[in-house]
Amino acid sequence: MSQTVTLDAIRRAREALDDVLVRTPLLRSRHLSELVGGPVYLKCENVQRTGSYKIRGAYTRISRLSEEERARGVVAASAGNHAQGVALAASLLGCKATIFMPAGAPLPKVEATRAYGAQIIYPGDTVDACLPAAQEYAREHGAVFIHPFDHPDIVAGQGTLGLEILQECPDVRTVVTAVGGGGLASGLGVALKESGFAGSLLGVQAKRAAAFPPSLAVGRPTSVTPSPTMADGIAVGRPGELTFQLVSQHVDSVVTVSEESISRAMLLTLERAKQVVEPAGAASVAALLEHTYAMRPPVVAVLSGGNIDPLLLAKVLRHGLATAGRYMVVRVRLTDRPGALVRLLSELAELGVNVLDVMHERVAARLHLEDAEVVLHLETRGPEHSGEVMGRLRRQGYTVKFN
Structure with a gap:
C-alpha cells in the first residue's frame, strides 16, 4: 500500500472529532508508579463512546466519504469494538451500517451494535468467516467496506489519541499500547514521533496471537495462526500492509505478554484504578507487570477498551486472583x-x-x-x-x- 499517514491528517481528524469524542481521563496509578519507580498514568479509552478508541478511526473514515458513498451505506466485519465504532459513526453521519458478526459474538456487544442502528448479519462462527462475507456484500450492494485497521483514515483517527497524550502528559517518556492489526499503534506512532516525541513507543501483543514480532523479524507482514486467547480483541493473524509499514517506522519495539499477566492486569486495574477493562485493553498494563525493565517514567499505558461480557469478566477475574x-x-x-x-x-x-x-x-x-x-x-x-x-x-x- 503506497498511501501513508501524516501528522497534518491526524490534526484534521482531531478537529472533526472535537464534538464527537469523550475526553477520556488520564489517571495516575500509585501502585504501578511504585513498581516502575516513577509516574505511571492510565489513558482510559475504556470509557470512550462505544467503550473503546475505535470510534476515533471509524468516524474519521466515514466522515471523509463523499455524500454519494455514504448514501450507499457502509459495511464492516467485527466481533465487537470495531462493530460498535462503525455503527455509532454511521448513525451520527446519517448512513446505513451493516455489520457482519460471528454467530457466537457476546450478546452485550451484539445488542450495543444493534442499538446504534446497525443491521447485523451472521455469516459464520468466526471473524475470519465474516471478513470475506462482508467484502462480498460490499461489492454486491455498492457499499463501502470499513477496514478495522489498514486504511489511512482509520490510522489518522486512532492517532488523535497520541495528540491527547502529549497535551495531557507533555513530559511522557514511554507510551504503551496493545497491538492487534496495528491501527492504533500506527496512529500513535505518527502522532507522537512526528510531534517531536523522543521517548519510546512500546507495542504489546498476546503471546498466543502475536503476528508482529515474526513479521518485524523478516521485514514483511507474516501470517500466524492465533491460539485461543482471552485477549480476542487483538488476536489478529496478519498485520496490515500500511500498519506494518508504520509500525516498522515508528514503534520502538513490540513485546508479548502471557494470559496470566493479562488476567492479573485486569484485576489490578479493577481493584486499584476502579476501571473495568477488557483483556485486550489490559495488555498495556500486563506489559508493565511483565516488562518493567523497559519502562522509563513518566509512562502512559493506554487502556484501549472496556467491552467485556460480565460472565467472561467474572471468569477472568477469578483467573487473575489465582495467578496472584x-x-x-x-x-x-x-x-x-x-x-x-x-x-x-x-x-x-x-x-x-x-x-x-x-x-x-x-x-x-x-x-x-x-x-x-x-x-x-x-x-x-x-x-x-x-x-x-x-x-x-x-x-x-x-x-x-x-x-
Missing part, C-alpha cells in the same frame, strides 16, 4: 463422621480464609466407605497466606490436592 496467589480450588479428603466438615471449616476460619464455595461428596467410586471429600473454593491474602493454609491443613492430617 489469592484464589485456589483444593480437594480435601476427610473421615466421614459427624462434625468432620465443621472442624475443617473451623480450621480455615482460624486462618482467616474466605470460603467462597463448598462441594461435599460422600459417595464416589474413588472413596473408601469411611471417607468423604470436599472441594473448596478459597480466597486468601496472597501466595504466603496460601502456603500457610496448605501447610496447616496437611499438618492436621488432611490429604489436600489442588483441583
